[in-house]
Amino acid sequence: MNLSDPRELSALLEALLLAHGKPLSLEKLQELFEEAERPEPAVFRQALELLAASCEGRAFELREVGSGYRLQVRERFSPWVGRLWEERPQRYSRAMLETLALIAYRQPITRGEIEDVRGVAVNSHIVKTLLEREWIRVVGYRDVPGKPAMFATTRAFLDHFDLKSLEDLPPLAALRELEPEPVLAFEDAQVPDGLQARADLAAAEQGDAEPAEETSFRSLLAELDQMEEGLKIDFDDLAREDSEPSLPDEPDER
Structure with missing residues (x-):
């Protein structure tokens, strides 16, 4: 095999990515070759471009994410592909998604700062789950009393959400709904x-x-x-009345 030929190298890279099943960085791909046979970086990039072009019109695509390159099924096929697995896809609570979004957009950020924005306490289980999934990590400690931990996202977070870098995050407008709405003063409110x-x-x-x-x-x-x-809210007496034997009707005196 002529590894200096981008076309032949492209086919080999496709085989490597299919076999590995996980993202591979350009550096990791280069390490798979002996030094004497290792193609130049420019040839690698050209081969990857050819591989991406060869995926056009096919059910899978070459995608660069945080950890490197991977071959993945195109998103439009996911509703059917997902039926291959019996278990239902994981659903995330709104609290977890809000916490993760704040970490992604405002990192590094502490737990207290997240609570200030959301207006509620952050459940310890949420932070534990994000850490266990390796979507976030502790990157330091804020130099304030208590030394709270500062959280940031990881490459695993980028890989899971199909992002190459944090610059690929959606616009920050997605967090608008987290901002508290202004309270309308009763005296200033107009009646319909x-x-x-x-x-x-x-x-x-x-x-x-x-x-x-x-x-x-x-x-x-x-x-x-x-x-x-003056509204009645306790109806226990009705239950007692229903349990008491009813008295016979008194004769009608006329």
Whole structure:
């Protein structure tokens, strides 16, 4: 085999990637060749380009991810290919995805900083799971009281999500929903026209001279609270009454 020929080298690289089943970096590929037969780096790159071109129109593609190059099934076939495995694909909770997204976009980041953005405590199980899957790692400790660990993503994270580098992450706009929405002050909130009309009609029926010009949500909520104060919420006595024998009806005296 003429390894200096990019076409022949391309076929060999395809065999190596298919056999390995995992990403291989260019350096790792070069190490598989004896020094005397090892092609030049430029020939390797040309062979990889030829391999990528040969995948056009086929069910798989050559993809460069964080750990190197790999041959993988094209994404559009995944719904059918996934049926080869009986177990269902892993589903991730929203809390885990939010935590992972914050680490990816704002790394290095501490657990406390994640909690400040999300507004809730980070479950220790989430951090443990991400560490066990090797999607994140501890890259240092913040120089503040307590020395909290700083987290960052790994090459395994890039490989799993089909990314070559962090620059391939989607736009940061995907995290907009994590930002807390501004709270609307009750006194400044305008009542919908339909609700205001009903309030005006009710006031007029009660004999008010003129309908109120403005009704705030605070007053409406206060009114609802007053309406709920006298409501019955304990119905245990009904159960007791049902268990007691009923008395015969008294004769009708006329």
